[in-house]
Amino acid sequence: MGVWNREYVDVVVLGSGLAGLSAAVAAAEEGLDVLVVTKEDNPLESNTYLAQGGIVYRGENDSPDLLMRDILEAGAYYNLKEAVRLVAEEGPKMVEEYLIKRADVPFDTTTDGFDFTKEGAHSLRRILHVKDETGKSIQEHFLAYVGSNPHVKFLSGYTAIDLVTNSHNSLDPEERYRRSRVVGVYLLNPEGGVDLVFTGAVVLATGGVGNLFLHTSNPPGATGDGVAMASRAGVPVINAHFIQFHPTVLYHRDFKRMLITEAFRGEGARLMNHSGEYFMERIHPLKDLAPRDEVARAIYREMEREGTEYVFLDARDLSVDVRTRFPYIYQSCLQLGLDISKDPIPVVPAAHYFCGGVKVNLDGRTELPGLYAVGECACTGVHGANRLASVSLLEALTFGIRAGKDIARRHSRPSRRLQRSIPDWVFPPQEEDVDPVLVKSDLKYLRSLMWHYVGIIRTSKRLNRALADINYLQHRVESFYKKAKVRRDIVELRNAVLVARIIAQSAVSQQVSVGCHYVEH
Incomplete structure (x- = not known):
């Protein structure tokens, strides 16, 4: 066990990109103690860090109505208009308050002010950038700002295995009759042990699903972890067929x-x-x-x-x-x-980007009390059937801040009695060492399958073949997961196969082409 085993912290944020950091700092500034957990050794490593183009702000002659129109048109009007309105009105204000004023991100300027650029489907220049390394600059400066808050601690090299809920994990039989809520998370520590961390709220900010495909712009760790954990906890995942390439x-x-x-x-x-x-x-x-x-x-x-x-x-x-x-x-x-x-x-x-995700409300709150999701792993309704360029960072910041503040308003600590009823992680009686080559081979097979059958251009035959193959693979992976010695690559493979099945199933059930879901008949 590690030093965090059976410890309590007010908020656990899984992921250290802009969405997770935004939620962390918003909750911390309300006085809550926050633990930001990342499975990477360096908290800088994230999809945010790799973002090149920029973040939407306010261009010359721009307006929330104009930005809203562009987002809706790019999203094929599958968007939640209320969410689009929110991000169009609040987002640029948060960019100014948190990124420009507080974190002092050095966005490029000209003699007349900010140097705005334009990307596809935008009606005018409104995108702030730092050369072609905007995400890197935002991540570095915002991480420094968040890290200066004494209420925020970071835990690197820890892999989240699963959420802990009262109804599923408690040894008290009465808890199964009570409303389910998240009370903690199991974390695989760098020494190979599993820590149980109790909390009043978990924020999923685990990024996207790009590494489920043969070609991706995402880092290797983008294996849909947050989506998989939420799904196993019974939380709806929506619009999963919308994968932006x-x-x-x-x-x-x-x-x-x-x-x-x-x-x-x-x-x-x-x-x-x-x-x-x-x-x-x-x-x-x-x-x-x-x-x-x-x-x-x-x-x-x-x-x-x-x-x-x-x-x-x-x-x-x-x-x-x-x-x-x-x-x-x-x-x-x-x-x-x-x-x-x-x-x-x-x-x-x-x-490149997962337009679907864990279903949340306008505060990033899921249907499971105590669980929030922000950033790419969440589906807020902003993007609809396709994402408008450079809106992802804007959404991450906006909904991250809103989630952190909502957590502070609603925060509830699980009782000590409930905490005592939750067992430590149960290891298999005889752990089997799994050949890492086999794990790598299964992931490679899954990525190739998803690219060819659930990729840019889909057909009914390809999708049904993909679903059948993924179902077989998932059965095999779950079988050896229960007997295997827990490792990061096995956790990621298990998550990847589950999310691949969710994506394929969603695509099979949606035969009408719209946005980035294109079915050729």
Whole structure:
């Protein structure tokens, strides 16, 4: 057992990206003690850190109504209008208060003020950025701000295994008759033991599901952990079939997961096939600035038509100097022998953002008392069937702050009697060591299956085949999970298979194409 075993803390936040940090600081500023847990050794590692393009603010001649219209149009009007209105009105105010004033994020400026950029499906320039490393800068500065609060502690290298509820985990038989609520979480510590941490509220801020697919812009840890834990606790997961594929991720055998931000196309870059044709001009009236799902499908079809594994993004004639506007991408590509000021960039679509997630209300609260979800693992209704570029960080900040404040208003500590009735983690009588190669192989198989059958372009036959194969794999994984020595890779595989099944099942039940769910008949 670790030093945190059977300890109590007011709030446990699982995840250290912008959404989790926002919830943590909002609760801490109301006087609650917060523990931020991340399975990575470095709390900087998150989807937030990898975000390049920027975060929505207020552009010139902008308004909440205009932003709301753009979000709704990108989301195919599958959005919850109340949630969209909230983020359009409150979001920019929170950017100003928390990121600009408190965390002092050094967003790029000109002599006239902020240097706004524009991305696909936005009607005007309204996106703040820090060159092409916006997420990195936001994460570093906001983490420093949150870390300065004495009520916030960080626990790195700990993997959340499962939520603890009174009705499921208590040894007191009467608890099964009472309303279920979250009272804690089981955490796998770096020494291989499992700690039981009691709490009044758990915030799931575990990020997305990108690593369930063969090509992704997400970090390796994006295996749907929060979604899986919530689902096992009986919390609804909605809109799971809406997986946004980013059109442009660098295609290179030695450099995986590097996003080529949509801001490139906002500054004039164009997609080009192997014949040298700028093919978006014949596909969509907005050309290269069409919504992401349509661009991703266009690239996918162009690759199929030409029999190639990638297309090109031509950034040789931008309205800005690529070396100063996009220094990280420029230098990274240069190290690979690719001068993007002179050479087209090979790109491929990749799983990027989960528009579905754990069902929550406008305060990030789930149907299970004591459980909240924020950021990419949550479904607030903001994104609908597809996410508008650079709204994800805005949503993460807005709903993270709201969740933290709601927790403070509603906080309730589980009784000591209830805590005493919860057992420590039960290890198998004879733990089996599982070959890590087998675990890695199963995940690789799942990623390939999801990419080909539940990917950018879906068919009924592919989806049903995927569901059948995933069901078989899940049965096998659950069987050895119950006997295996608990490890991070096994926990992640178990979560990934469950979430893959949720996504495939949702896609099978939704045969009408809308947004980033496209079924070809």
